[in-house]
Amino acid sequence: MIYTITFNPALDYIMVVPSCRSGEVNRTESEKIMAGGKGINVSIVLNNMGVENTALGFISGFTGGAIENILADMNCKTDFIKLDNGFSRINVKIKSDAETEINGQGPDISDGAVKKLYEKLDSLNDGDTLVLAGSIPSSLSDSIYCEIMDYLKDKKLNIVVDATKDLLVNVLKYKPFLVKPNNHEIGEIFGVELKTRSEVVPYAKKMQEMGAKNVLVSMAGEGAVFVGENGEVYESEAPKGKLVNSTGAGDSMVAGFLAGYMEKQDFMYALKMGLSAGSASAFSENLATKEEILNVFKTI
Structure with missing residues (x-):
């Protein structure tokens, strides 16, 4: 079973505004609302590919309820912890001559709520995969990823970390199964x-020397690099297609890689599935469907 954790889920309110002018009333050409957050994106794409998984995290208020309902409508399995205070954040994404994003802060997460998360993690079994993805809310310790990995160190889990800067570097000593920086982040x-x-x-090999077992580096239009624990190094160009929306492409790559690895236990195949999923999402208005991913896979 695969589990994802999103500490700060969001409603992504995406608005297309033909010409956005500061200080004036602007009207949208189109708009949509989606459930957002890196771990949630991974869960959605895994679900689209038919891979069973559970999305964990914290939600609050009417926006948290909306996030849960959106995922339920997509038949995504969730086991969120409901907070008593505040409301889950709304991220406003304005697509115009230039793209502008305004990300909400999200609710405070109490020690009691974190304890409930650890209780859920107690149910993970040897062989399960846990995906830790995204930033940490200000109400939590920056070391929460390390604390979780230390807590779970006696279980034989495959832990995947998709994070940046110190948040990623600090977990390497716990020997995560996979880390996925992009080329700018590494x-x-x-x-x-x-x-x-x-x-x-x-530099991917340097991350291995620091503790990561496997390193997957996404490079947008340049493709991807994978350095495996068995010494294998794979490089691949990006599939050809028109970039429509880069949001969630990296998360889709993580999902595709995990789906491919679970299917065949083969890193080359997993990389191709990761590239296919990431590219298919980039070529689509929404996160990729299984059909879209397989269509891209045929071109690699």
Whole structure:
């Protein structure tokens, strides 16, 4: 079973405004509301691919209820902890001449709520996969990822971490099964600029030396690099297609990789599925469906 954790889920309110002018009344051309958050995105794509999983996290208020209802309508399994205070955040994304995002803060998460999360994690079994993805709300310790991995260290889990900067670096000592930075994020960690796949490889290996078992580096239009615990190194160009929406593409890559690995236990196949899922989402207005992913897979 795969579990994802999203500490700060959101309603993404996406508005297309032909010409957005500051200080004036602007009207939308189209709009939609989606459930958002990196872990939730992973869960949605896994669900679209027919891979059973459960989305964990914290929700609150009427917006939290809306997030839960949206996922229920998509037949996504959830086991959220409901907070007594505040409301789950709303992220406003304005698509115009330029893209503008205003991300909400979200509710405070109490120690009691965190304890309930640990109680849910107690039910994980050896062989399960846990995905830790995204930023940490200000009400929680920056070390929460490390604390969770330390708590679960006696279980034989495959833990996947998709995070940035210190949040990612600090978990490496716990030997996560997979980490997925993009080329800009891994470059920021090591203080370099990485533009090509060949430039990425030695730094992905450095992350292995720091503890990561497997490193998957997404590179948008440049494709991806995978460095595996068995010593294998795979590089691939990005599939051809028109970029429609980059939001959730990296999360889709994580989902596709996990779905592929669970199916065949083969890293090359998993990378191709990851690339296919990430690209299919980038080529779509919404997160990719199984049909869209398989159509892209045929082109790799």
